[in-house]
Amino acid sequence: MRPLAAGAACAGLFGFLALAAAPARGAPCGQPNLIDMVPPDKAADVPPNATLAAHYAASADYLGEPVVLVLPDGEEQTLPATFDATEVRLSITPGAPLAPGGPYVVRWPALRGLNAAAPGVGGQATFSVVTTPDSAPPMFDGVAAARWHLDRSTNDCTDSIEERFVFDLDLGAASDDGGRDGLTLLLFQTSGPGAGDGSVPVLARALPPAGQSAQVALPTSDSVGRICFAGLVRDTTGQVSNSADREACVETTDPPFFQGCELAPNAEPEVASSRFGLLALVLSVGLAVRRRRGRSRP
Amino acid sequence: MRAPAHRLTLTCAALCAALIAVGCGRTSLDQAFGTPATDAAGAAEHPPDLATDRPIDRPVDRAVDRSPDQSIDRAIDRGADRAVDRPADHVPPACVPEPEICNGLDDDCNGSIDENLPAIPCPNGGFQYCVAGRYSDCPQRCEACVPGSARTCFTSFCTYWGTQPCAPDGRSFGPCQEAKSVPPECLTIAQNMQRSPALEQCCLDHGYCCVDTFDLDNDGDRNEMLGNCEAVSCVP
Numbered sequence: 115m116r117p118l119a120a121g122a123a124c125a126g127l128f129g130f131l132a133l134a135a136a137p138a139r140g141a142p143c144g145q146p147n148l149i150d151m152v153p154p155d156k157a158a159d160v161p162p163n164a165t166l167a168a169h170y171a172a173s174a175d176y177l178g179e180p181v182v183l184v185l186p187d188g189e190e191q192t193l194p195a196t197f198d199a200t201e202v203r204l205s206i207t208p209g210a211p212l213a214p215g216g217p218y219v220v221r222w223p224a225l226r227g228l229n230a231a232a233p234g235v236g237g238q239a240t241f242s243v244v245t246t247p248d249s250a251p252p253m254f255d256g257v258a259a260a261r262w263h264l265d266r267s268t269n270d271c272t273d274s275i276e277e278r279f280v281f282d283l284d285l286g287a288a289s290d291d292g293g294r295d296g297l298t299l300l301l302f303q304t305s306g307p308g309a310g311d312g313s314v315p316v317l318a319r320a321l322p323p324a325g326q327s328a329q330v331a332l333p334t335s336d337s338v339g340r341i342c343f344a345g346l347v348r349d350t351t352g353q354v355s356n357s358a359d360r361e362a363c364v365e366t367t368d369p370p371f372f373q374g375c376e377l378a379p380n381a382e383p384e385v386a387s388s389r390f391g392l393l394a395l396v397l398s399v400g401l402a403v404r405r406r407r408g409r410s411r412p
Numbered sequence: 413m414r415a416p417a418h419r420l421t422l423t424c425a426a427l428c429a430a431l432i433a434v435g436c437g438r439t440s441l442d443q444a445f446g447t448p449a450t451d452a453a454g455a456a457e458h459p460p461d462l463a464t465d466r467p468i469d470r471p472v473d474r475a476v477d478r479s480p481d482q483s484i485d486r487a488i489d490r491g492a493d494r495a496v497d498r499p500a501d502h503v504p505p506a507c508v509p510e511p512e513i514c515n516g517l518d519d520d521c522n523g524s525i526d527e528n529l530p531a532i533p534c535p536n537g538g539f540q541y542c543v544a545g546r547y548s549d550c551p552q553r554c555e556a557c558v559p560g561s562a563r564t565c566f567t568s569f570c571t572y573w574g575t576q577p578c579a580p581d582g583r584s585f586g587p588c589q590e591a592k593s594v595p596p597e598c599l600t601i602a603q604n605m606q607r608s609p610a611l612e613q614c615c616l617d618h619g620y621c622c623v624d625t626f627d628l629d630n631d632g633d634r635n636e637m638l639g640n641c642e643a644v645s646c647v648p
Contacts, residue, residue: 143559143560144558144560144561173558199536200551201537201538251528269579269586271578272577276579312546312548313543313549314549318551331581331583354531356525356526356527358541359525359543359545
């Protein structure tokens with residue numbers, strides 16, 4: 115009985131995992147879910163003059179859903195919110211500076227989409243407030259390096275294979291007197307077909323944790339050739355860093371890729387195969403020589 | 413005297429094996445369709461993903477910090493213009509402080525480039541920032557279309573009517589997928605005129621967001637969309 119039960123439990127677990135991992139066939143595409151919050155959940159260094167914000171997926175539309183701030187004493191305040199449709203960012207600025215301490219809770223609503231009847235997913239962040247207001251602009255060393263690869267994924271929404279150039283951008287150090295948690299990363303494509311003659315915003319998200327890179331996916335039409343990026347960070351009072359003069363560039367090539375035959379592989383298995391090849395070559399030359407000698411004999 | 417046939421076969425087989433093993437370990441097909449990485453580091457960095465094809469990881473390109481070199485070059489050019497007394501060629505020109513503007517130069521000679529320049533508000537929201545010596549474009553909600561949206565397109569066969577869904581990242585449309593049926597108001601035109609400007613006009617007249625396949629607005633752009641595209645367009 116025990117092995118049977120264990121097997122059933124295992125099968126059930128795998129079944130659950132398979133269900134969880136499987137793409138949601140028939141699920142609505144482009145759901146207007148919350149993506150990140152600035153400051154994030156559990157932030158401990160929020161300045162009293164901070165504007166609180168949340169980013170949503172591009173399909174989100176704001177129809178006046180309440181944004182609730184819960185004070186440390188439990189009082190709930192519904193604050194007027196501002197929606198920036200270009201950045202798909204919902205924000206609130208408390209009328210008076212927040213009192214130091216905590217915990218504060220901000221509840222971000224579930225928004226509806228432009229093309230979806232069902233609302234997406236909202237969120238909430240708990241944070242505490244420090245005594246020092248944010249006064250100075252943030253410091254940021256800019257985008258330090260860029261790597262790229264081609265991603266070809268089957269897309270359930272369009273029922274086709276989408277090709278995207280994915281750029282991993284290493285970020286320099288960032289800091290602010292209002293805390294690093296309150297920074298928003300703004301990335302721009304400054305060179306390449308997608309940038310034209312200027313620079314184009316390609317990402318506005320909460321700054322990733324230190325040491326993590328930011329990822330930008332662009333269509334192939336925007337991403338072939340010399341592609342450059344620059345970035346800046348924005349604090350919770352709207353001040354930005356002086357870092358957008360630093361660019362990181364990378365040269366990309368258009369798929370499909372062709373590298374031809376390689377004679378000097380570095381990987382171990384290929385080294386083994388090349389040794390075998392050498393042996394076979396020596397063997398074949400030896401056989402040829404023997405054949406010639408055989409011919410020349412009377 | 414003729415060599416035995418099996419020797420010839422052996423020689424040929426050995427040569428083939430040598431060529432395969434030494435020469436063509438990887439082919440263009442491997443690259444195009446994504447042979448799994450054989451080295452441990454590569455495998456660890458990019459675990460196998462059936463849905464994702466990552467054929468080649470490119471080496472890190474070093475950051476290009478344009479500011480020091482290029483700005484110095486430009487400053488030299490500009491300094492030469494500004495200088496009252498043109499210095500000798502081997503003497504670097506002195507920086508003449510001017511108010512900082514967005515041009516990729518250290519105008520105020522304080523060692524920083526384009527610093528503390530104000531952001532310019534955009535009419536539809538967001539700001540333009542000074543980036544790489546120029547003010548950036550205004551931000552848009554998405555690049556090509558609102559995720560989850562779809563526009564009407566026209567196929568060359570059967571119903572002549574289709575939909576083109578937007579990719580989840582809003583950066584492109586998918587292929588035009590033929591609809592099983594045409595909306596009743598355009599059914600007759602589709603049957604009589606097939607894929608035609610009249611069908612696109614019918615699409616527009618009845619409040620759809622339609623691909624301008626027949627360039628009905630005569631602007632030369634056949635990939636744009638016309639009609640009721642508020643929920644599809646990236647412009648708020």
